[in-house]
Amino acid sequence: MIAVLRLGHRPFRDKRITTHVALVSRAFGADEIYIDTKDEGIERTLTSLSQRFGGSFKVQTGVNALNIVKNWSGVVVHLTMYGETLSKAVDAIKKEAPRDLLVIVGAEKVPPQYYELSDWNISVGTQPHSEVAALAVFLDRMTNGSWQEKQFNGEMTIIPSRQGKQVASNVGSNGER
Amino acid sequence: MIAVLRLGHRPFRDKRITTHVALVSRAFGADEIYIDTKDEGIERTLTSLSQRFGGSFKVQTGVNALNIVKNWSGVVVHLTMYGETLSKAVDAIKKEAPRDLLVIVGAEKVPPQYYELSDWNISVGTQPHSEVAALAVFLDRMTNGSWQEKQFNGEMTIIPSRQGKQVASNVGSNGER
Numbered sequence: 001m002i003a004v005l006r007l008g009h010r011p012f013r014d015k016r017i018t019t020h021v022a023l024v025s026r027a028f029g030a031d032e033i034y035i036d037t038k039d040e041g042i043e044r045t046l047t048s049l050s051q052r053f054g055g056s057f058k059v060q061t062g063v064n065a066l067n068i069v070k071n072w073s074g075v076v077v078h079l080t081m082y083g084e085t086l087s088k089a090v091d092a093i094k095k096e097a098p099r100d101l102l103v104i105v106g107a108e109k110v111p112p113q114y115y116e117l118s119d120w121n122i123s124v125g126t127q128p129h130s131e132v133a134a135l136a137v138f139l140d141r142m143t144n145g146s147w148q149e150k151q152f153n154g155e156m157t158i159i160p161s162r163q164g165k166q167v168a169s170n171v172g173s174n175g176e177r
Numbered sequence: 178m179i180a181v182l183r184l185g186h187r188p189f190r191d192k193r194i195t196t197h198v199a200l201v202s203r204a205f206g207a208d209e210i211y212i213d214t215k216d217e218g219i220e221r222t223l224t225s226l227s228q229r230f231g232g233s234f235k236v237q238t239g240v241n242a243l244n245i246v247k248n249w250s251g252v253v254v255h256l257t258m259y260g261e262t263l264s265k266a267v268d269a270i271k272k273e274a275p276r277d278l279l280v281i282v283g284a285e286k287v288p289p290q291y292y293e294l295s296d297w298n299i300s301v302g303t304q305p306h307s308e309v310a311a312l313a314v315f316l317d318r319m320t321n322g323s324w325q326e327k328q329f330n331g332e333m334t335i336i337p338s339r340q341g342k343q344v345a346s347n348v349g350s351n352g353e354r
Contacts, residue, residue, distance in 0.1 A: 013193075016190075016193065016194055017193055017194065017197070020194070020306070020307035020309060020310070023304075023305060023306040023307055024306045024307050024310045026304065026306070027302050027304040027305070027306040027310075028302070028306070028310075049305060053304055053305060081335055082335055082337075082338065082341070082342040082343065082344075083337060083338070083339065084337050084338065084339040085325075085337045086325070087325075088337075089339075115340060115341065115342075116340070120339060121338070121339055121340060121341075123335070123337050125204050125205070125324065125325055126334070126335040126336075126337060127200075127203065127204040127230055127329060127335075128200060128204070128226060128230060129197070129200040129201045129203070129204040129205070129313075130197035130200055130201050130309050130313070132197060132307050132309040132310050132313075133197070133201045133204075133205075133309050133310055133312070133313035134313075135310070136306075136307070136309075136310035136311075136313055136314055137313050137314060137317055140314055140317070145264075147302065148262075148263070148264075148302055152304060157303070158258055158259055158300070158303040158304075159303075160259075160260060160261050160262045160265075160300050160303060161259065161260070161261065161298070162260065162261040162266075162297060162298055163292060163293070163298060164259070164292065164298075165259040165292075166259065167259075
C-alpha cells in the first residue's frame with residue numbers, strides 16, 4: 001500500500017498545486033492521500049473524478065500529520081531537493097520491499113522533525129522544481145512504471161491515439177463497470 | 178535542443194502551476210520555455226533562480242504560440258491524456274533522433290489545431306493528473322534520466338544527503354562558477 005502525505009497545505013494559496021499532488025498520487029499508483037489542512041473542495045474534486053474515471057483512491061483532509069508519520073508501520077519517505085540521490089534510495093527501498101510506504105510532500109518549508117522522522121529524505125534531482133513532478137517521478141521509479149497498466153474501470157476509459165480524442169463510455173454496457 | 182511551449186497561461190489563475198512547469202523544464206533538461214501570455218513575474222522568478230542555481234535556461238513570455246509551432250524545424254510533441262502511449266511514442270521519437278524537440282503543455286482546454294499541428298500527441302498515462310507531472314515523466318524518459326547528471330554550475334550546489342541539508346556555496350571559491 002502506498003499513501004501520500006501532503007504537508008503545509010494552505011487551501012487558498014495551494015489549492016491547485018495540492019489538487020495536482022492528489023491527482024498524481026491517484027494516477028501513479030498510490031492508494032490514498034492525507035492532507036494536513038481540512039479542504040472539502042479537494043475532497044469533492046477527487047471523489048467526483050474517481051466516480052467518472054474509476055478506482056478506489058481515498059482522500060482524507062484535516063489529518064494529524066505528525067501522528068500519521070509517528071505511527072506508520074512501514075517505510076516513510078520525504079521528498080526534498082536536499083535528500084539522498086533518487087536511484088540510490090529507490091534501489092535500497094526496493095530491497096527492503098516494505099509492505100506500506102508513506103511518501104511525504106511538503107509545500108514551502110517542511111519542519112525539521114519530518115526530516116528526522118523519515119527513514120529516507122530523497123531528492124528527485126538537486127535543482128529546485130516541483131513537488132508534483134518529484135512525486136510523479138518517484139512513484140514511476142518505485143513502481144517500475146507499473147502505474148501505467150493499472151485498470152481503474154471507470155465510467156470513462158481513454159483510448160490512446162496519436163491524433164484526436166477517443167473515449168469509451170462503460171456505463172450501461174454490462175452490469176460491471 | 179529541447180524547448181517547452183506553455184499554452185493557455187492565465188497569469189492570475191495559473192501563476193504557480195506555470196511556474197512549476199517552467200522549473201520542471203529547466204531541471205529536467207529543457208533549454209528554453211515559451212509562455213503564450215506575457216508574465217514578467219515568472220520571467221523574474223526563473224531569472225533569479227538561474228542566477229543562484231546556475232544554467233542558461235531561457236524564458237520568453239508573450240510569444241505567438243501558433244507561429245512557434247508552425248515554424249518549428251524539429252519534432253513537435255503535445256502532451257495530452259488522449260495521446261499515444263508514452264513508451265511507444267518515446268521509442269519512435271528516439272529512433273528519429275530529432276535535433277530540436279518542442280514539447281507543448283496546455284492549461285485547461287487546448288485548441289484542436291495544436292493536436293493537428295503536432296507530430297505526436299502523447300499521453301503520460303490515460304488518467305487525468307497534471308501537466309507538471311506529465312512534462313517531468315516525459316522528459317525523464319526522453320533523456321533516459323540524463324537530466325540528473327546535468328551540471329548547472331550555480332552559486333549554490335546541493336549535496337545529496339539522507340538526513341539534513343548540505344549546500345555548497347561556490348561564490349568566491351575561484352574565478353569560475
